[in-house]
Amino acid sequence: MQLGSGTLFFSFIFSLLSSQYGAEVLNNITPSHPLFEGQTLVSPGLIFELGFFSPNRSGNKYVGIWHKDRFPRKVVWVANRNKPLALIDTLASLRISSNGSLELVDGKQNFVWSTNDTIQVSSSNTSSVAAVLSDDGNFVVKEVIGAGESIWQSFHHPGDTLLPNMMLGFDIKNGKSFFLTAWKSESDPSSGIYTTELGRRTDMPAQLIIWINRSIPFWRSGPWDKSKFIGMPNMDDRYLNGFKVDENVEQGTKYYSYNLPEKTLGYLDLSSQGKLKLMYSENGRNWSLNCEAQKNRCDIYGTCGPYGICSISESPICKCLKGFVPKSHQEWSKGDWTSGCVRKTELFCDRQTNKKSVPLQGKKDDNDDGFWKIIRAKVPDYHQYITSLDLEDKFNDCKIQCLNNCSCLAYALVNNIGCLVWYKDLIDIQKFSNGGVDIYIRLARRELGEGNSFKLIACLTAIGLIIILVAIVFSLHRLRANRKESIPTSRDTLREYIGKHDPSELLIYDFDNILTATDNFSITNKLGQGGFGPVYKGMLQDGKEIAVKRLSSSSGQGIEEFKNEMLLISNLQHKNLVRIMGCCVKQDEKLLIYEFMPNKSLDTFLFDTRKRSVLDWATRFNIIQGIVRGLLYLHHDSYVKVIHRDLKVSNILLDEKMNPKISDFGLARIIEGTQNLENTHKVVGTRGYMSPEYAMGGLFSEKSDVYSFGVLVLEIISSKKNISFSLYDQQLGFLAYAWNLWNEDKGLELVDETLGGSYSSSEVLKCVHIGLLCVQDNAVDRPTMADIALMLSREKDGPQPKMPVFTIQNSAYHPRPHSESINSSKNEASITMIEGR
Missing domain, CATH: 3.30.200.20 (Phosphorylase Kinase; domain 1)
Structure with a gap:
């Protein structure tokens, strides 16, 4: 009792001191130095922090771990998630117990949570035990004498978050299983209904599964192909090499983990709504979304039921596979597709008493079964793996093995996996716009249009008639088109x-x-x-x-x-x-x-004095980098070179994470790979963003977009409109004003004053430098988007920019670029119209 009273008294005194003088930072927890409220345990590199917290002012208190100095704060592990402390309990402590375990007690010294009641330590007393927080976020209890082996670690007891180098998986022989369990709500970290785990079949390719109440599938990733989960086509390939699955069939172990590049932090989170998201933070910035598991209704398990296929780009999103019809037309008419579909025509294989169809190598019977191909699909659930294939012709062998087994309903040959086959009802099939694999569905041959010779002849006859009718319609259509140009109206x-x-x-x-x-x-x-x-x-x-x-x-x-x-x-x-x-x-x-872009366009924030504070420097720099990536794709990486011709603030849209997307391609033009410049008789664009050679001579190239980008960058830095800029009563344009500041080593004065001092001086000056290089009068002096990308990544320094002197008002002529950059010998373009927008 005396010891308990002393501890209570010490706790009370400490709580008063901490509230008056601020929190104290600890390096470890030892038997003689427990952790009290007002104190935090910090990792050596100041990356992670452990302490008491109350989520969203819930009235309860917990001990948890979060990233230090990253916002919004994400708690990545909670000790007492299912047994909270009262918010008014300021005397609770996290301590090393007499048996060497880590335990949480309330202000009255009642047990709340513990790592283990029977931890065995090798040394003679528990004073050699300490709890430390490592820079990877692992909270470890270990012996500090001798080898310093860990006794317990939080990585073996995950909550709702998987950190880099943590493992998600299982060890069958030792009965271990590591899985994520979502919070009940944003304010309640107790165990929710959603869990994420790695599928427990050691003989099958691994896949991630989200369960409801550990029994009902909610989402799955599709099989692992040794580099990615094939049911997640939009996994960001910047970090693709960091994902891995380690498995040992003999040992009965299989683990999924990931790592990130140096100086990049991240976490994989299972939200209380059952969504799996990978977030990352680079160079000290706040969190950005890398990839997300459930982006639409089609991602939810079995949305379209057995033998249904889901495509989010179609309406309705669910359809039956070829050869199948809705099981319940009434339910489907109401938008409930979960009952799925049933086969229209019985398989030939099912009608045979020997339950074996004619082998593919033999003579093809008109009534035999065949396969229908689905492209870019997420493979169904319950796949089986065939390992014994003919190495010289894997695809044909996979097909034969499925066709010769009456229980086989579909097959797919997947790169880096092999032959997958299905013997159960085909469920959770999704059609992707990119990625995915080809699946072959078993159908009666008559469903494939190959069953009856008479039907084939009739079909060919019908096709012939249709061709004749189409030719007549086409001739009439061409005749009408010659009279009047119009876009098709039906x-x-x-x-x-x-x-x-x-x-x-x-x-x-x-x-x-x-x-x-x-x-x-x-x-x-x-x-x-x-x-x-x-x-x-x-x-x-x-x-x-x-x-x-x-x-x-x-x-x-x-x-x-x-x-x-x-x-x-x-x-x-x-x-x-x-x-x-x-x-x-x-x-x-x-x-x-x-x-839909929820945050509308960039100008709604940039030029609104009430909203521009949302655009901190990190957000503005991210927007600039995103625009660079988009233009680099248009100019260099897309299948054709595209010149946008109308790049401006209002044509930069912002998604829910304030990431930029270039929009409005009505004026865009394709440039052939060998061309540097094009000319036009109709100059259409936006005043203030048009390059001199385009505005005055009708010449446009990728350097025209570079000029517009330069204006855009300077506007993003300053929150000033280039066309309405005025400096007192001086006749000084926006670009000239920016260049003068740069030339006088006052480039930082261009920064929007609402940012205060909260910006990176080096990044701002680099962006001002790039902006002025882009708006130089002569197109050949401007950098390419590839050059700009290198300059932003600090891999290349640009030359000193020349003063921009061009304005439409005072320049009737502008010198052309050097002749070697122009393919045509003479510019015969004449300006018929300049349209301001």
Whole structure:
């Protein structure tokens, strides 16, 4: 009792001191130095911190671990997650007990949580035991005498978070299992209903699974192919080499883990809603999303039921596989697809008494079974693995082994895995826009159109008639097209037009569905007004949010610009380019449907004195880097070189994480690989962003975009509009003002004053330097986007920029670039129109 009273008294005195003088930092916890409220245990490199916390002012208190100096704070491990302390209990402590274990006691010395009641230590007394927090986030109890072996570690008792080098998996022989358990809510770290674990089949390729109440599958990653999970096509390949699965079939162990590059922090989190996210932080910045497991309804396990396939880009999102029909048409009509589908035609194999179909090598029977191919798919659940394949012809051998087994319903040959086959109902199939694998579904041959010779002849006859009719329709269509240029106005002819240009995954939406989604283009859904018409927010029937660009009949974006944007951007895929989902045309209405950007465009923050504080320097620098990546893709990495021609602040959209996406490709042009410059008779763009050679001579190239980018960078740094800038009564333009500050070594004075001193001086000066290099008058003096990417990564320093002197008002002529950079011998372009937007 005396010891307990003394501890209570000490705790009380310490709590008073800590509240008055601030928290104390500890390097370890020992029997003589427990951890009290107001103290924190910090890792040697000041990366992680352990202490008492209360989530979202919940009224309860816990001991947990979080990253030090990263926001928002993410608690990555909780000791007493299922047994909280009272918030008013200021005398609780985390200590080394008399038997060498780590334990948490409340202010009355009642036991709350412990690592283990029977920990055995090799030394004669427990004074040699200490608890320390390492720089990888592992909380370890170990002996400090001798070899310093660990007695207990938090990495073996994960909560809702997997840190780099932690393991998720199992050891069958020793009965060990490491899995994540979500919090019950954002304010309650107790065990929730969602868990994540590695599938426990040692003889099958590994896959991650999220369960509800440890029994109902909620999501799965698809099998591991030795570099990635094939059911997650959007895994960010920057960190792909850091993911790994270690397995030992003989030992009965299989573990998933990952690591990140040096100076990069990260965590894999299972949220209370069952979502799995990988977050990362580079160079001291706050958290950014790397990849996410559940991005839409199709990612939820079994959304479309057995023999159904889910595609988020289609409406409705669920369809039956070929040869199958809905099991319950009534349920499907209500949007409930979980009952799945049933086979229309019984398999030939199932009708045979010997339950074995004719081998593929033999004569093909008209009634035999065949296979239907699904491309870019997530493979179904319950796969089996065939190891004994003919090494010279794996694909054909995989097919034969499936065909010759009446229980085999599908097969797939997956790179780095081998032959997968399915004997159970095919469930959780998803169609991807990229990635995925090819799956072959077993069908009765008549479902494949190969069963009956008479049907084949009839089909060929019908095709012949259709061809004749199409030829007649096409001739009439061409005749009408010669009389008047017009974009196809019906859904069918538009689909025909798009089909000729082969865009990837571009959908044609029904106009009435878009009307419903936007509430008849309600003013309350209006996101903004672009140069070619208004943009509205909408929500499709499947709950997906969209942005609808409604081109007004009087807008400057005519038929060619609409076609250009519709077809060009549909074939450009990059995380820093806005994604077009489809289009819609009805009479005079021309609509483009994009992915929805919740934070609208950059100008809504940058030029609003109330909102610009949201754009701290880290966010602005990230936006600049994202724009560079997007332009680098357009100029160098895409399948064609694309010049945007209208890069400006309002055409930079921001997603929910404030990541930038370049939008509005109505004026974009494709440049052939051998060309450096193009000319145009119609100069259309935005005043203040157009390069001199484009504004005055109609010449455009990738250096035109570089010029616009330079203006954009200087605006992002300063929060000043280039076209409305004025400095007292001086006739000094925005670019000249920026260059003068740079030339006088006052470049930091360009920074938006709302940032105060919270910015990296070196990063700001580098960006000012790059911006001024980009807006030089002569195109050949400007860097390429590849040069800019190197300069931003500190791998290359640029030359000193020349003073920009060009303005439309006082320059009637601007010198052309050197002749060697121009393929044509003479510029015959004449300016017929300059349009300000």
